Amino acid sequence: MERRAPLRSSAEPTKITIMQGQARASGDTSLEYTTILGSCVATCLFDPVAKVGGMNHFLLAEPPSNRDPEHFDEHYGLFLMELLVNETLALGAKKSRLKARLYGGANIRDGLAPIGSANAAFARSFLLRESIELTQEDLEGRHARRVHFLPSRGLVRCRTLNDEPLPMQQPLRRPKSAGGDVELF
Amino acid sequence: MHKATRILTVDDSPSMRALLMQALTAHGFDVEQAEDGVEALEWLATNEVDLVITDINMPRMDGFGLIENLRGSARHTDRPILVLTTESSDEKKKRARDAGATGWIVKPFDAEKLATAVRRVTH
Numbered sequence: 001m002e003r004r005a006p007l008r009s010s011a012e013p014t015k016i017t018i019m020q021g022q023a024r025a026s027g028d029t030s031l032e033y034t035t036i037l038g039s040c041v042a043t044c045l046f047d048p049v050a051k052v053g054g055m056n057h058f059l060l061a062e063p064p065s066n067r068d069p070e071h072f073d074e075h076y077g078l079f080l081m082e083l084l085v086n087e088t089l090a091l092g093a094k095k096s097r098l099k100a101r102l103y104g105g106a107n108i109r110d111g112l113a114p115i116g117s118a119n120a121a122f123a124r125s126f127l128l129r130e131s132i133e134l135t136q137e138d139l140e141g142r143h144a145r146r147v148h149f150l151p152s153r154g155l156v157r158c159r160t161l162n163d164e165p166l167p168m169q170q171p172l173r174r175p176k177s178a179g180g181d182v183e184l185f
Numbered sequence: 186m187h188k189a190t191r192i193l194t195v196d197d198s199p200s201m202r203a204l205l206m207q208a209l210t211a212h213g214f215d216v217e218q219a220e221d222g223v224e225a226l227e228w229l230a231t232n233e234v235d236l237v238i239t240d241i242n243m244p245r246m247d248g249f250g251l252i253e254n255l256r257g258s259a260r261h262t263d264r265p266i267l268v269l270t271t272e273s274s275d276e277k278k279k280r281a282r283d284a285g286a287t288g289w290i291v292k293p294f295d296a297e298k299l300a301t302a303v304r305r306v307t308h
Contacts, residue, residue, distance in 0.1 A: 078200050079293035083271050085198075086242050095197075095244070129199045180295030182267075182302040183278075184288040 013150065018042065018057045020169065023080055025054025025087035029152040037104030037145045038167040039116035041123045044101045044147070045084060045132070046154030047093035053151030056084040060119055061171035074122065081126050100127050102137040103147045103158050115171070116140055189215040190307050193232075195225040195239040195251060196269070201292075205238070205269075208296035214303065222246025226254055229261070235307045241270040241277065249284050256285035265306035269294060 013032035018024055020040055024033060033055045035042050046053040060077045085095060105120030120139040127134050136156070138145065144161040192214050194205045202218050209216045217234065219225035221243040229237075237255070241248035248268055255261040265287040270277070278289050287306050290299060 073293075075204060075293035078198075078204065079271060082198060082201065082292065086271055089242060126200055129203075180290060180293060180298050182288060182290045182298050184302065184306065185282045185286060 023056035023084035026151045027052040033149045041104040041119045050092040052091040052093045054088045099135045105139040191215040193234045197243040212300040222251035237266045252284040
């Protein structure tokens with residue numbers, strides 16, 4: 001489904017903004033997920049059989065090339081990816097049927113560590129390792145993007161925001177609630 | 186020197202398996218890995234471990250099924266089983282506890298906290 005289908009159906013969809021650190025999935029035909037990306041990356045997953053889709057939005061701190069790999073919180077990125085996959089599975093999707101699209105990962109300017117590219121690379125390598133097919137990507141470059149995704153149909157519209165400054169997005173730190181707490185029964 | 190604690194991790198995600206392998210071997214544990222509950226049971230039929238760490242959402246047999254199966258076998262009645270999951274609902278946690286899990290750890294895991302928990306339940 002490479003065509004850019006109009007996102008309009010009989011009724012205007014209910015728009016839900018996916019914020020950084022979130023992962024949501026739905027099969028509701030009246031919903032549209034939307035987000036604005038600078039260096040952040042959004043993953044859209046879709047199962048064409050279950051007609052269920054989901055989106056996440058993240059920016060992991062510091063690229064691994066930046067000497068200190070500890071600052072690149074791969075654990076947290078993996079968690080947000082797994083959360084997204086699990087959200088779709090809970091609605092009847094099968095991992096083997098999932099198709100992925102990736103957006104965002106823009107790099108702000110020369111001289112800074114290319115954090116957008118590092119996040120894009122993380123997302124690509126995650127999909128590769130998990131054998132989830134990447135059907136489309138619009139990643140890196142220098143411009144912000146606005147993404148619209150219809151989760152029940154798997155349709156994406158990604159618009160490059162040429163005239164707007166890249167939103168300054170702070171890398172994601174894990175919330176305190178995501179501290180890997182252990183509870184022994 | 187005593188023998189290293191042997192752990193079986195069960196998770197369908199290759200990325201998560203790689204992270205667990207790295208974190209646990211760095212703490213000196215001996216790590217074996219299975220991709221889901223079915224593979225874990227097959228491996229455990231002929232191998233011994235000190236501890237099982239399992240995910241919940243997996244194809245073929247999920248973490249609940251694995252725990253129930255292990256607790257149904259005399260060999261594994263007292264085997265420590267830690268659940269490591271993205272799930273955070275009290276209902277799922279209660280289900281794991283009722284099935285016989287030893288503990289519950291939410292992802293993203295912290296390598297130090299995980300290692301401490303492993304030592305506590307296997308000492």
